[in-house]
Amino acid sequence: MDYHVAKTGSDQATGTKDDPFLTINQAASLAIPGDTVTVHEGVYREWVKPRYKGLSEHRRITYQAAEGEHVVIKGSEEIKNWELVEGTVWKVVIPNPFFGDYNPYLETVFGDWLVTVEEIKHLGDVYLNGLSFYEVSSYEKLKNPEVRTETYDHWTRQVIPVHNQDQTKYVWYSEVDHQNTTIYANFQGADPNQELVEINVRRSCFYPEETGIDYITVRGFEMAQAATPWSPPTADQPGLIGANWSKGWIIENNLIHDAKCSAISIGKEKSTGHHYRTVRRDKPGYQYQLESVFDAERKGWSKETIGSHIVRNNTIYDCGQNGIVGHLGCVFSEIYDNHIYNIALKREFYGHEIAGIKLHAAIDVQIHHNRIHNCSLGLWLDWQTQGTRISKNILYKNNRDLFVEVSHGPYLVDNNILGSDYALDNIAQGGAYVNNLFAGKMVHRKELKRSTQYHLPHSTKVAGFALVYGGDDRFYNNLYFGKAGLEGVGTAHYKGYPSSLEKYIEVVHEMNADHAAFDRVEQPVYIDQNAYLNGADPYENEADKWVDPDFDPNFEIIDQGDQVFLSCELPENFDQMIGQIQSTSTLPRVRIVDAQFESPDGSDLVVDQDLLDQVRSDESPVGPLNNLTAGKNNIKIWG
Template sequence: MEFHVSKHGSDLGQGTRQDPFLTINKAASVAVAGDTVIVHEGVYREWVKPKYKGLSENRRIIYQAAEGEKVVIKGSEHIQHWLPVDHHIWKAELSNVLFGNFNPYKEEVFGDWLVTVEETKHLGEIYLNGMSFCEVASFDQLVNPEMRTSVEDLWTQEVIPLQYPERTKYVWYADVGTELTTLYANFQGADPNKEFVEINVRRSCFYPEETGIDYITVSGFEMAHAATPWAPPTADQPGLIGPNWSKGWIIENNIIHDAKCSAISIGKEASTGNNYRTLRKDKPGYQYQLESVFTAERKGWNKETIGSHIIRHNTIYDCGQNAIVGHLGCIFSEIHHNHIYNIAIKREFWGHEIAGIKLHTPIDVHIHHNRIHDCTLGLWLDWQIQGTRISKNLFYHNYRDLFLEVSHGPCIVDNNILTSDYALENVAQGGAYVNNLIAGKMIHRKVLNRSTPYHLPHSTKIAGFSLTYGGDDRFYNNIFIGKEGLQGVGTSHFKNYTTSLTEYIDTVHKLHGDVEEYELVEQPVYINNNAYFNGAEPFEKEVDHWVEEQFCPNLSIIDQGEAGYLSIELPEVAEHLYGAVHSTSTLPRVRIVDAEFENPDGSAVLLDTDFLDQPRARKDGLGPFSTLKKGKNYIKVW
C-alpha cells in the first residue's frame, strides 16, 4: 500500500494522494511490511517513530521524499517573540510544556569517555538562519564571550585550528525553571524577530522508540537539529536517525546535519550497559565495554537479528561527535559513497569517541568510496575489527585520517587516499594495507594492558581474547610520501620485527616460559613492493622497494565543490613500479585469530580494482590508481 503525507493534509484523512496525512508519524503508525510512505514538500517538525517493522529485504517499509520535492524533518522549533535585554542580548521565555519529558536545555552532554571543559554543556542549541551558536555557562559570558572556558587547552595532541572563529561570539545561555525555560542569546546586532531563529526541542528526527523495528528504508530527506546525547560504546547510542538495535535498515540519499552529538547511529541500546563507568565509578570503561559484549551475546546479538545495514550516498556535516556511530549494532553493514565533513570542529566539548565514522566491533563491515574531510578524526575503528574492509576512501584536511585500535584482524585497508598531516594511527594488528597512498605521519603502538575479544570468522561468537602485540601487518604496493617536519612516514617503525611466522615461532621457542615469551618477540610483518618519497622511510628488511628520498611529489587535493582532483608528480622510476594483485592466496593469515583475509561470505577476496573501480592488470602500478605515470598526474577523485 502507498501512503502520502503533505503539509496540506490531515491526520484524520485516509493517507491517499488525494487525501494525505499531515504528519509523517501518522503514516508511521499505520505503515506495515511492504508499504511505502511518500512525503511531499515542506518542513516537518516532528520525531518520526516507526511503529511496525518490515519482514525481509523484499518486504520493507519505505519512507521516501516525493521525487523532485524538498522534504525537511527537523528536531527544532521556530521561535519568535524574542524580547530585548541589552548589549545585543535577547531572551525568549518558553513553557516547559513545549519540551514534554525531554528538555534539551536541562539535559547535559554526559557519559563515559567524555572529556569536556569545566562548564557543563547541554543538548540544546540555538540556530540563527541555520548557524548554530555556542553555549556559555553564565549570563555575564553572554556580554563577554571571551570569558568562556576554551576546550582547546584540553585537546593537547588532538588540537586542530578552530574552523568557525566567527561563531564564538554568537552565544546562548539557558535558565531552566520548574515551569519555564528562559533562553538568552547574543545575536550580535541581528533582530531575532526579523531573522529566522530555531531551537532544539526533540532528541531525534527519525528513530524508533522500540528495538527490533527491522527492514526500514529512509531515502531522500533533509534532516537536522536533533538534541542527540553523547554516544560512547558503553551506553545507549541514539542518533538523529537510526534503527535502534534492529536489522536491515537502508539510509540513503539524505542530507543530515546539526546533530548535537551523533547523526546516524547503528549502535547498541541501554540494556547492555548505559554509562556505568561514569555513574558507578567502580570499574574502568574498558571493563564495562567487555561486559557489554558478553551481555549482548547472551541477549541474542547475532547476524540473524542485528545489523546488516546499508548507509549510502548521504551528505553529513556539522555534528558535534560523529556522522556515523555504532557499537555492536553495526555488524555486517556497508557504508559507502557518503560525504562527511565538519565533524567535531566546533569544539564545545571533546572526548575519546569523536570521528567522522566511529565504530566498535565492525565485524564484516565494508566501508568504501566515502569522502571524509575537515573532521577532528576521519575514520576510527575500535575493538573487534574483524573481517572489516576499508577501501577506496578519500581523506583530507582532517586532524587524523584513520585510526585502528586494539583489534586483531583480519582487516583490509586498500586503495585509500590518506593525505592529512596525521594519516594513520595503527594501534592494532592483523591488517593488510594494499595499494594505498599515505602522505602523512604514521603512528604504530602496542597495547599490553587491555585484552580485547576476537570471534569465529564471520560470526559474533567469541573465540578468545588477546593483547595487541603490534605487527602481524602486511604492507604491499603502497606509496608513502613524507612531509617536512613530520616523523614516522613509511614502515620503518617495524624495525627488528620478524618477517615470517616460521621465524617468529623459532625465535619464541628459543626462550623458556609461556606468555612472557610472546611479549618479548616482535610479531612477523610482511612488507614488500612499496615506494617511499620525500623522506618517507622503508622497513629495514623490505626486499623490493623504491626510495626517492629527495623527490617531492607536490601532492594536493583540489576541492572545487561539486568536483575534486588529486594532483601528484612522480619521478622517472614510476614507469617501473609494479606490484602483484593481491588476494586471499597472497595475504598470510592472521596469527591470533587464525583466520584468512576473505569476503564476508567466506569466498576469496581479490583486490583487482583501483580507487576509481578500474580493473588492475596481473602486475599493476603502485598506489590507489592503476593509471599513475611519471610526471604530472591530475585525477578526478569525486
C-alpha cells in the first residue's frame, strides 16, 4: 500500500494520492510491512511515532518526502500574540496544557556525565527566523545580554572563539507556575508578531515510542527544533530522530538541525539504566555503565535483534550535544557520506558525551566518507570499540578530531584526514592507523583504573575485561605535518615501548610476577614507513621512515561550502615515501582480545583504496591520497 500525506488532506481521508491524509502520524498508525508513506510539500509540526515494524530488508516500511518537494517535520510550534514588556524584551503566556505531558521549559538538561552547567538550562528554545536563542537565568539578564566572544573548552584546556558572537545577544528566559508557562525573549528590535518565531514543544520529530520497531526507512526530510534530552550511555538516548532499540533502520538523505541535545540516535533504551548515577548517587557512572552492558545482554542484545542500521547522506548541524549518538544499539551499523558540523558550539552546557559522532560499544561499526568539522569534538568512540573501521573521513576545524577511549580493539583508522591542531586522543589499545594524514598533536594515555569489556569477534558476547595498558597500536604509512608552536605531532610518545611482541613477552617474564608485571611493562607497538615533516617527531625504533624537520607543507583545508580542497606542498623526494599495502595478513593481532583485523563478516580486509576510493598500488605514496605528489598539491576531497 502507498499512503500519501499532504497539507491539503484530512485524517478522515483514505490516504491515496488523490485523497491524502493530513498528518504523517495518521499514515504511521496504518503502515505495515511493505508499505510506503509519501509526504508532500509543507511543514508538519508533529512527532511521528511509527506503530508497526518492518519484517526484513525486503519488507520495510518506508517514510519519504515526495520527490522534488520540500517537506519539513518540526518539534516546534509557531507562536504569535507576543506582548512588548520593555525596550526589545517581549513575553508570551502559554497555558501549560499546550505542552501536554512534556514541557521543555520545565524539563532541564540533566543526567549522568553532565559535568558542568554554569546555570540550570532547560530543554526549550526560542527561534527567530530559524536562529536559535541563548537561555539566561533571570529576567534582568534579558535586558542587557552579554555578547560572548570566547568560551573555554574543558577537555583541551583552550580558550576558543564563540561560533556566532552576534547570536549570543538573542536571549530568552522562562517562568513556569501551576497554570502557565511565560517565555520572555529579547528580539533585538524585531517584532515577533511580524516574524517567524517558534519554540520547542516536542521531544522528537521521528521516533517510535515502543522498542523493536524494526526495518524502517526515513528519507528526504528536513527535521528540526526538537527538545531532545541529555543522552549519556547510562540512560535512555532519544534523538530528534532515532530507532529506539530496534534493528535495520535506514536514515538517509535528510537535513537535520537544531536538536537541543542529540540529532540521530541509534542507541540505548531506558530499561538497562536511566541516569542511575545522578539519581541514586550510590555508585559511579562507570559501574552503572558496566552493568548496563550485561543487563542488555540478558535482555537479548545481539546481532540478530539490535543494530545493523544505515545512516547515510545526511546533513546534520547546530545541535547541542551530538550529531549521531549511540550506546549498544549502534552495533553492526554503517555511517557514511554524512556532513556534520556546528555541534556543541553554543556551549550552553558541558559534559563528557559531546561529539559530532559519539558511540559506545561500536562493535563492527563502519564509519566512512563523512565530513566532520567545526565541532567541539569530531568523532568519539568510547568503550568496546571492536571490529570498527574509521575510513576515508575528513575532519578539520574541530577542537579535537578523533578520540578513542578505554577500548581494546581491534579497530582500524585508515585513509582519513585529521586536519585540526588537536588530531587524536588515544586512551585505548589495539588500534591500527594506516595511510592517514595527521596535521595536529596526538595525546596518548593509559587508563589503569577502569577495566572495560571486550567481546568475542563479531559478537556482542562479552569475552573478558581489561585495563588500557597503552600501546599495542600500529602506525603504518601515515603522513605527519608539524606546525610551529605545536607539540606532540608524530609517534615519539611511544618512546621506550618495545617494537615486537616477542620483546614484550621476554621482559614481562623476566619479572617473575603475574598481573603486576603486565602493569609495569609497556606493550609493543608496530610503527613503520611513516613520513614526518616540519617538526613532527618519529618513534625512536621506527626502522623505515622519512623525516624532514625543516620542510613546511603549508597545509590547509579550503572549505568552499559544497566543495572542500586539500592544499599542501611536499618535498622533492616524496615519490620515495612509499608504504606497503596493509591487510589482515600484515597487521599483527591484537594482544588482549587475541583477534585479527578483519571485515565484519570475518573475511580478510585489505587497505588498498585511498580516501577518494582510488585503488592503491605498490608504488602509492604514504598518506590518504594516491595523487599526492612532490611540490604543490590542490586536490578536491569533497563535493
